[in-house]
Amino acid sequence: MQDAITAVINSSDVQGKYLDAGALDKLKGYFQTGQIRVNAASKISANASVIVKDAVAKSLLYSSVTRPGGNMYTTRRYAACIRDLDYYLRYSTYAMLAGDASILDERVLNGLKETYNSLGVPSSSTIQAIQAMKEVTASLVGADAGKEMGVYFDYICSGLS
Numbered sequence: 001m002q003d004a005i006t007a008v009i010n011s012s013d014v015q016g017k018y019l020d021a022g023a024l025d026k027l028k029g030y031f032q033t034g035q036i037r038v039n040a041a042s043k044i045s046a047n048a049s050v051i052v053k054d055a056v057a058k059s060l061l062y063s064s065v066t067r068p069g070g071n072m073y074t075t076r077r078y079a080a081c082i083r084d085l086d087y088y089l090r091y092s093t094y095a096m097l098a099g100d101a102s103i104l105d106e107r108v109l110n111g112l113k114e115t116y117n118s119l120g121v122p123s124s125s126t127i128q129a130i131q132a133m134k135e136v137t138a139s140l141v142g143a144d145a146g147k148e149m150g151v152y153f154d155y156i157c158s159g160l161s
């Protein structure tokens, strides 16, 4: 896993250079938004189950996936879906804190599309639910942090499509 700091340092290190103005600007931006990131993470962890529940209500509930024959039908599958959404929320929060998406590649997206294909989990409905989670999260944490969280929710969606 990388974060905004190691990303900048690693790229200077491979060139054998001190941090240049661009690299320092990136770090400055990251440090200046530190409080916003931590506050957002705190609100998200206190409200995670509500965020997931509201997102499901906005996107999946009473759709074809929750009806007989749909991939969320039966309690076991419904619960697996809720659990997956909670994974996406938790890992997006980690990535937002780190200011870097690499944790999503390593721990979430690696092999996910293949797993979903083999179990018939519809990526399009999953993406809809993640987009709903993006809206619900933004309304909770405010526009700036919401936009930053959106980067990582979108990253998961592109990994799934």
Ligand SMILES: CCC1=C(C)/C(=C/C2=NC(=C\c3[nH]c(/C=C4\NC(=O)[C@H](C)[C@H]4CC)c(C)c3CCC(=O)O)/C(CCC(=O)O)=C2C)NC1=O
Residues within 6 Å of the ligand: 060, 065, 070, 071, 072, 077, 078, 080, 081, 082, 084, 085, 087, 107, 108, 112, 115, 119, 121, 122, 125, 126, 129
């Ligand atoms: C932390 C990283 C991580 C991820 C991301 C993860 C995902 C993940 N989701 C799974 C299943 C599943 N995922 C879903 C999800 C859905 N079905 C729908 O119709 C909805 C659109 C959607 C929810 C948004 C369902 C229903 C299953 C169970 C499918 C089945 O067993 O038939 C499985 C198969 C094994 C299992 O059931 O536990 C994995 C590995 N596991 C992990 O360890």
